[in-house]
Amino acid sequence: MRIRRGSAITTPTTRVRTRTRRTRQRLWLTGILALSMPLGLTAAGGSASADEPQLLQFEEDFLDLYAKIKDPANGYFSDEGIPYHSVETLLVEAPDHGHETTSEAYSYLIWLEAQYGQVTGDWGPFNDAWDLMEEFMIPDSGEQPTTSFYNASSPATYAPESTNPADYPARLDPNISVGSDPLAAELRSAYGTSDIYGMHWIQDVDDVYGYGDVCGGNSGDPTFINTFQRGPQESTWETVPQPSCEDFSYGGPNGYLDLFTGDNSYSRQWRYTNAPDADARAVQAAYWANQWAGEQGNAxxxxxxxxxxxxxxxxxxxxxxxxxxxxxxxxxxxxxxPAGSGRNSSHRLLGWYYAWGGALDTSAGWSWRIGSSSAHFGYQNPMAAYALSEDPALIPNSPTAASDWGASLDRQVEFYRWLQSSEGAIAGGATNSWEGHYGTPPSGTPTFYGMYYDEKPVYHDPPSNQWFGMQAWSMQRLAEYYYESDDQLAGQVLDKWVDWVLDNVTIGSGGDYQIPSTLAWSGAPDTWNASNPGANNNLHVQVTEYTQDVGVTGSLANALSYYAAASGDTAAQETAAGLLDALMANSDDLGVAVPETRRDYNRFDDEIYIPNGWSGTMPNGDTIEPGATFDSIRTFYQDDPDWPQVEAYLNGGPAPTFTYHRFWAQADIAIALSTYTSLFGDA
Structure with missing residues (x-):
């Protein structure tokens, strides 16, 4: 029987949030641990003994996995200490090479080191991880040299987005009015600079593409690049990677700019894109580091x-x-x-990105900034919003920041509730700009504070609402927030979501288990009414495929652990423990991994849209012209030791199978192991 806190179940219109942390005592690995789980379960799947309780085992597993991740011989890090996206190089997903990295990976490193500090009391690696991120993933003043020219009353020139890459380049239109930026002046006043303190989202760590020497850089150095530029239908397989600093060294006469935007002339420039979920994860980790270090007397x-x-x-x-x-x-x-002013242009949600850029020429400077009209539930982080609005150590210096994040916190939790399906899973998101050009949505499209329901926000190939990983990632943050705050609307959302998850998780023996992988959606939510939310009886989800994705499993175990600690739900706790057992049964010399068959690798020879008459070259001499394909502008892949398997597949052979060790996945598992120990080690 599942245990619920009866007092937490309220009507949909009732919302209570207690702004005090739960009192909990950290028991270290000396003395006796009181186990709050059924006897007989162990991390190895055998019988627990008085000499080796499960909680000790999970913490040992954490330290063992941490050691594998940090072992230089295992290949998770570059010579500079930067976490690669994966140990393996032939890997194509959002990053299109395994030895690229993302702001996501940096944020997971910071979170991993926070957990390490909690377990060991050693906070040096946590501080070093932030320093590394700041050095390599936040552009320094020389890499954003003209931010002082930014005009907050005219943040950027409008360019319409399209659902078809063939509609690009998108023509810049200075006649479309844009709103004013209410943040720039107070940020400049608070920090004494016009520079942006945020991570760019992707980096070519080993300079595989060869853009390291642009803008006075050095070949072989970690280099900012970008890929997605041409609307939601542009998959990874249809991108043209380009340098974030554009000095026309490569590509065509205008570098790569005229593939994406149409203008009368082009200037040498820099531009960066932030992935808000990664920055928010870094803030989330810093919150816990501060709490844990404080409990140790090490704040x-x-x-x-x-x-x-x-x-x-x-x-x-x-x-x-x-x-x-x-x-x-x-x-x-x-x-x-209408153009906005003040806060009426803020949807208070974490959008898909923000971006900023400007001229390289400081004698003819200009600079721009944009937000994001689209919000995906998977990017929301109420834990970070809670920290930035409630924790004195994390409330930002700007005078309006705490109130902004407090409003965002409330709005994010409502967003989850609005998007919750009849079954319990959370649907896609909402947009303030239909199809990226403020188009007209279909009649009857539901709204959330006037924003339109978007089943698959931002990208369609594959649809952004179908991957279960977004469920695990985002609801883990909500569960943390629920654990800290007792916010009862958050608890209601989680009650229903956890019921759905547990109905779709199977745990066998010897490392055999499955969790959801691919989701199919139908219907839509009710238009949001904060005082009387609808039941969403017309919004449905179905699990169409299952997986043993180890990183998502780690995140799911983490979410279930926090929820169980907050609610007393024993089934959620037992499932979290069972998933961690199963993960550990899939350990290898490098970490935790299972084989993956990559049928999508038949897209290596997908054609990339290049406009008629456009031609250019990649740094290695690969030709960019109409008819070019993903692999024809990435011929370096043909030198990869795993390429023969892909080549055989493209020639009609079987789909290749690889065993990948993604950095974020290993970190997610390690974090979940430590989380379970800390939450259920209380007397």
Whole structure:
């Protein structure tokens, strides 16, 4: 029988949030641990003994996996100490090479080191991880040299998005009005600079593409690049990677700019894109580092990094604004949708990105900034919003930041409730700019504070609402927040979501288990009414495929652990423990991994859209022209030791199978192991 806190079940219109942390005692690995789980379960799947309780085993597993991750011989890090996306190089997903990295990976490193500090009391690696991220993933002043020219009353020139890559380049249109930026002046006042303190989302760590020497850089150095530029239908397989600093060294006469935007002339420039979920994860980790170090009497050791995390959270507010700072709600028609001012252009949610850029020439400077009109449930982080609005150590310096994040916290939790399906899973998201050009949505499209329901926000190939990993990632953050705050609306969302998850998780023996992988959606939510939310009886989800994805499993175990600790739900706790057991049974010399068959690798020879008449070259001499394919502009893949399996598949052979060790996945598992121990080690 499942245990619920009866007092937590309220009507949909009732919301209570207690702003005090739960009192809990950290028991270290000396003395006796009181186990709050059924006897007989162990991390190895055997019988527990008085000499080796399960909680000790999970913490040992954490330290063992941490050691494998940090072992230089295992290949998770570059010579600079940067975490690769994966140990293996032939890997194509959002990053299109295994030795690229993302802001996601940096944020997971920071979180991993926070957990290590909790377990060992050693906060040096946590501080070092933030320093590494700041050095390599936040552009320094020389890499954003013209931010001082930014005009907050005219943040950026409008360019329409399209659902078809063939509609690009998108013509810049200075006649479309844009709103004003209410953050720039107070950020400049708070920190004494116009520079943005946020991570760019992707980096070519080994300079595989060869853009390291642009803008005065050095070949072989870690280099900022970008890929996605041409709307939601542009998959990874259809991208043209380009340098973030564009000095026309490669590509065509205008570098790569005229593949994406149409203009009368082009200037050498820099531009960066932030992935808000990664910055928010870094803030989330800093919150816990501060809490745990404080419990140890070591708060002073992390104070400087916590202060810098607060600063990152200040700038993260850009993601809560419409792309062109237009007013939120019923925004239809690029010409007619009114420009915003103050906070009326903020949807208060974590959008898919924010971005900024400018001229390289400081004698003819200009600079721009944009927010994001689209919000995906999977990017929300109420734990970070809670920290930035409630924790004195993390409330940012800007005078309006705490209230902004407090409003965002409330809005994010409502967003989850609005998007919750009849079964319990959370649907896609919402947009203030239909199809990226403030188009007219279909009649009857439900709304959330005037934003339109978007079943698959931001990308369609594959649809952004179908991967279960978004469920695990995002609801883990909600479960943490519920654990800290007792917010009862969050608890209601989680009650229903956990019921659905447990109905779709199977745990066998010897490392055999399955969790959801691919979701199919139908219907839509009810239009949001905060005082009387609908039941969403017309919004449905079905699990169509299952998986043993180890990283998602780790995140799911983490979510279930926090939920169980907050609610007393024994079934959730037992499932979390069972999933961790199963993961450990799939350990190998490098970490935790299972084989993956990659049928999607038949897309290596997908054609990339290149406009007629356009031609250019990649740094290695690969030709970019109409008819080019994913692999024809990435011929370096043909030198990869795993290429023969892909080549055989393209020639009609079987789909290749690889065993990948993604950094974020290993970190997620390790974090979940430590989390379970800390939550259920209480007397």
């Amino acid at each position: 002073a050791q992390v104070a400087d990094v916590v202060d810098r995390a607060s600063r990152m959270g200040d700038y993260l507010r850009y993601s809560t604004y419409d792309k062109y700072f237009k007013q939120i709600g019923n925004c239809v028609g690029a010409s007619s949708c």
